[in-house]
Every structure is written in structure tokens, then in C-alpha cells.
Amino acid sequence: MIAAISSAEQGCSVVVLSKTVRGSASATSYSSGFFTFPDDELSVGEYKEYIRRVGKNLSRENLLEALGNHARDSLLQLRSWGATIRFLGGGHATIADSARIPVASGEGLISELGGIASSHGVAFLENAFVTDLLVKDGRVFGVDYINWTTGRAHRILCKAVILATGGGGRIFRRTDAPARVTGDGYALALGAGLALEDMEFVQFYPLGFDEPRFPCWMIRLPVLDLARLTDGMGREFLKEEMKARGLRDGMAVSLFARDMAARLIQEKLADGGEVLLHLEDIDRSCWKEWDLRKSLGCYPRGIAPWEYGPVHVSPLAHYFCGGVSIDARTSTSIEGLFAAGEVTAGVDGASRVGGNALTGMVFSGVTAGREAALLSRSGSPRPFKGKETEKPIPRGFSPEKGLSPGMLRDEIKKLNQECLGPLREGKSILGGISALEEYRRSLPVVKTEKPTDLLEALELKSMILTSLAVGYSALSREESRGVHFRMDHPEEVTGYERPQQVRIEGEKFVTGFKNQ
Numbered sequence: 040m041i042a043a044i045s046s047a048e049q050g051c052s053v054v055v056l057s058k059t060v061r062g063s064a065s066a067t068s069y070s071s072g073f074f075t076f077p078d079d080e081l082s083v084g085e086y087k088e089y090i091r092r093v094g095k096n097l098s099r100e101n102l103l104e105a106l107g108n109h110a111r112d113s114l115l116q117l118r119s120w121g122a123t124i125r126f127l128g129g130g131h132a133t134i135a136d137s138a139r140i141p142v143a144s145g146e147g148l149i150s151e152l153g154g155i156a157s158s159h160g161v162a163f164l165e166n167a168f169v170t171d172l173l174v175k176d177g178r179v180f181g182v183d184y185i186n187w188t189t190g191r192a193h194r195i196l197c198k199a200v201i202l203a204t205g206g207g208g209r210i211f212r213r214t215d216a217p218a219r220v221t222g223d224g225y226a227l228a229l230g231a232g233l234a235l236e237d238m239e240f241v242q243f244y245p246l247g248f249d250e251p252r253f254p255c256w257m258i259r260l261p262v263l264d265l266a267r268l269t270d271g272m273g274r275e276f277l278k279e280e281m282k283a284r285g286l287r288d289g290m291a292v293s294l295f296a297r298d299m300a301a302r303l304i305q306e307k308l309a310d311g312g313e314v315l316l317h318l319e320d321i322d323r324s325c326w327k328e329w330d331l332r333k334s335l336g337c338y339p340r341g342i343a344p345w346e347y348g349p350v351h352v353s354p355l356a357h358y359f360c361g362g363v364s365i366d367a368r369t370s371t372s373i374e375g376l377f378a379a380g381e382v383t384a385g386v387d388g389a390s391r392v393g394g395n396a397l398t399g400m401v402f403s404g405v406t407a408g409r410e411a412a413l414l415s416r417s418g419s420p421r422p423f424k425g426k427e428t429e430k431p432i433p434r435g436f437s438p439e440k441g442l443s444p445g446m447l448r449d450e451i452k453k454l455n456q457e458c459l460g461p462l463r464e465g466k467s468i469l470g471g472i473s474a475l476e477e478y479r480r481s482l483p484v485v486k487t488e489k490p491t492d493l494l495e496a497l498e499l500k501s502m503i504l505t506s507l508a509v510g511y512s513a514l515s516r517e518e519s520r521g522v523h524f525r526m527d528h529p530e531e532v533t534g535y536e537r538p539q540q541v542r543i544e545g546e547k548f549v550t551g552f553k554n555q
Contacts, residue, residue, distance in 0.1 A: 045408025
């Protein structure tokens with residue numbers, strides 16, 4: 040939406056293709072609405088150093104420079120459009136309560152942006168699943184999409200395309216990503232011949248409810264200052280590590296050490312143990328605070344945290360640090376194709392600073408929209424002419440017979456959780472890749488009795504390709520760095536301080552490390 044508004048401001052005709060009703064599938068709406076960025080109290084140099092340190096020196100300097108120099112201006116631009124951003128000082132800002140959503144959260148921002156986009160003349164095509172980027176002679180000239188409610192295929196011709204599809208959290212069984220975040224942008228990029236970078240670096244949020252009858256939802260790390268986190272023997276193992284690393288509180292862990300916390304928790308669980316968050320420690324009056332209210336809503340009706348006792352927790356797939364390679368103008372190597380938000384790579388490196396997801400989203404959205412508009416208004420003609428087409432449901436989908444797409448999705452999620460979760464090991468990764476390649480080679484006929492079955496069937500290809508990109512990248516990086524932890528290679532290795540690319544050549548996935 041930010042990219043669309045930014046383009047529309049330049050006088051361009053803009054269409055947003057949304058897989059669902061606009062905004063309802065956005066991971067931003069699930070966020071706490073917290074930004075980290077340079078301001079009068081956090082210098083650009085300090086901000087960039089935070090990102091380098093947390094990202095284990097894999098962040099691209101050209102992107103760091105652009106983000107550091109323009110992040111604040113991008114947030115001010117967002118506020119000038121009418122978004123209720125509140126600057127807190129100390130390098131942070133938050134989404135303030137709005138008239139539409141009286142709670143400070145990403146949901147409020149998404150609601151506001153929808154209204155702002157409409158007022159700028161942005162058109163929305165809903166229930167549109169993009170199946171292909173149309174590329175010829177190194178230039179994008181449109182997209183093909185399927186309206187999954189009708190099963191009909193369509194084509195749009197244009198001068199520029201912006202990928203703003205988010206990440207791929209739903210390839211995992213345990214994730215806090217919305218249901219529709221299935222890696223579609225990664226699959227589109229691979230299908231267009233682009234390489235992806237740093238796909239092995241999937242950030243897992245350390246604290247997620249893992250209780251029967253509870254939703255799969257994150258618990259913000261500052262809760263560590265209010266409640267004990269213990270193993271089954273009552274040992275506060277994470278607090279011990281925080282002290283050893285000089286991390287003063289839960290917010291410091293959230294900003295700089297999510298990888299460490301997720302790994303330690305998963306190691307306890309891998310040994311057959313349990314990890315308990317003692318939310319019953321928190322005083323009743325504190326549950327009125329905004330950052331605890333969502334956790335309160337996760338309890339079964341009629342049960343209070345102070346009555347329930349400790350809850351089991353385990354990590355959740357939260358954010359993809361890797362993705363499509365872009366330059367400081369958000370351009371890809373395909374002319375006219377830009378990318379913004381979580382679908383991109385280059386800023387975060389091996390792990391992400393807390394609060395930097397929304398900052399990067401705003402900066403890259405504003406930049407991509409402006410740059411796409413400049414290209415579109417350059418006067419160059421459309422490279423090809425064509426007409427909108429329609430065709431029946433693609434081959435491989437049957438309304439009468441076949442396997443349930445939901446069942447196949449569950450198998451892929453389970454496989455990825457076991458082989459590509461917070462703790463990885465070469466033999467397991469290889470086994471996961473083998474199973475995923477079998478899915479890819481012989482994806483069976485999928486039963487589509489209702490429209491949502493067709494949507495899930497279309498998403499299967501995205502999930503498989505995204506999973507393989509993560510798997511092959513994880514297998515090639517024979518070390519542990521940031522959020523990528525190999526039990527068979529537990530140390531950082533000199534020489535691996537380089538980004539890694541993965542692409543499809545012919546029918547095979549190929550990986551390779553490159554210089555910064």
C-alpha cells in the first residue's frame with residue numbers, strides 16, 4: 040500500500056493485486072507497530088552498526104547507507120499522508136492509536152493506509168493470485184493472475200511491477216504469520232529467472248504459546264522483565280545467558296538477540312524437556328497494558344493468566360531475512376521490476392534488529408513506488424501489446440478427484456518444521472530437500488471442491504519453491520551464523536561472511552556464495 044501511494048502521488052495509474060480482501064493477509068496487521076530508526080538520539084552510524092552486528096556482517100553497505108540516511112524521512116512521509124506515527128525518541132517510534140483502530144498496532148496502520156490509497160486513486164483487484172511475471176529481453180511488461188473465486192485467468196500489461204508480497208512464514212507449522220503468507224513473491228522471482236539471497240536466514244521469534252486450546256501467537260520479549268522463563272527443573276536458563284552477554288532486559292533481547300533466545304529455547308525442547316513462561320507472576324493490573332492485551336486474548340474464554348499458571352512456549356517462524364536482491368533504488372536485475380518489504384534481501388543479513396521490519400517496509404515502499412513511477416513516466420513505450428485473456432482452471436486441479444490441498448500443506452509444514460526449524464542438521468536438511476523435490480516433480484492432482492481449495496492449491500507451488508530455496512541455502516552454509524544454526528557445524532566460520540544466492544537453472548536449484 041505504501042508503494043502504491045508513493046507511485047500514485049507521482050501521477051501514475053496504480054493497481055494493487057491482493058490475494059484476499061485488501062489488507063487482510065498482511066503480516067503488518069499482526070505487528071506491534073514498533074519502529075527502530077536513526078533520530079537525534081541514535082545516530083545513523085550507531086543505527087547501521089546495530090544492523091551490522093545483529094546481521095553478523097552480512098548486510099549490504101549500499102542498502103544500509105540508503106536506509107540509514109532516509110528512514111526518518113520515509114516515516115515523516117508516512118505521517119504526512121495521514122498515518123498516526125508517534126516518535127518516541129531514542130531511535131524508536133510506534134503506530135499511535137487511530138480513529139479507525141483504537142489500539143496502537145499494525146492493524147491500525149493497514150486500515151489507515153487503505154483509506155489513504157483509495158483517496159489517491161489506487162485501484163484494488165482482490166482475490167487475485169499472481170501466477171507469473173511477464174518478462175522478455177530482460178524487461179517486465181505485466182503479470183498473469185487467477186481470480187481464485189472464479190477460476191479464471193487474466194493478464195495485465197504495465198510498465199513497472201513492484202513485488203510487495205511479504206515473506207513465507209506459512210511454510211512452517213509453527214508461525215505467527217497470517218495464513219496467506221506462503222512465499223509467493225519468492226516463487227515469482229525464481230520463475231522469472233532471478234536469484235534469491237540469504238534464504239537460509241529465517242528468524243524465529245523465541246516466545247510463542249504452545250498450549251492446547253491456545254492460538255499459535257507470539258509473546259513479546261519484554262515480558263521477560265515481568266515473568267520467569269524456566270526449564271522443567273525451574274532453572275532460569277535464558278536470564279543466565281542474558282547476564283553473561285550483558286543484555287539488560289527483555290527489550291534488549293528483542294532488539295539484538297532473538298537468534299540466541301530462540302536457539303536456547305529450542306535446545307531445551309530438543310532434549311525432550313519443556314520451557315515454561317510463568318505469566319502467573321504478572322500482577323493483574325499489568326494486563327491492562329497494550330503489549331500484554333493480545334496475550335490476554337489468547338487464553339481460553341473464562342480463564343485468567345493468574346489462574347492458569349505457567350504456559351509452555353516454543354519458537355515461531357517470524358520473519359524472512361533473505362529474499363529478492365535489490366539495489367538502493369529497490370530495483371531488481373529485471374528492468375521495471377522492483378521489490379519492497381520482507382520479500383527483499385540485503386539489509387538484515389543473518390538476523391534482524393527488532394523494530395527494523397516496519398522501518399524497512401516503509402523506506403522500501405516509498406522508494407519502490409517513487410522509482411517505479413519515474414520509470415513508468417519516462418516516456419518509453421510498452422514493449423509489447425496484448426489483450427486481457429481468460430482461460431479455464433489450470434491443469435492439475437480437479438473439482439471431483441485428487442488429494443486435499445489442505446492435507447498437502449500440512450505435510451509440507453510438518454516437514455519444514457522438523458528439517459528447517461531453529462536447529463538444523465545436514466542429514467535432516469537433505470532428507471527434507473529430497474521429500475520436497477518429490478513433491479515438486481510429481482505434485483499430484485489436487486481436489487478443488489470449493490474456491491478456497493483452488494487458492495490453497497495455487498499456493499502449494501509457492502510453498503514448495505520457497506521451502507526448497509531455504510533448504511538448499513541451509514545445506515550449503517556449513518556453519519552457524521545469526522538465525523541459521525547447524526548442530527553439525529555449530530561455529531561461525533571465517534570465509535562465510537558472504538551472502539549466498541540460490542536460483543533455478545534448468546530444473547535444478549543452484550547455490551553459490553558471492554562477494555559483498
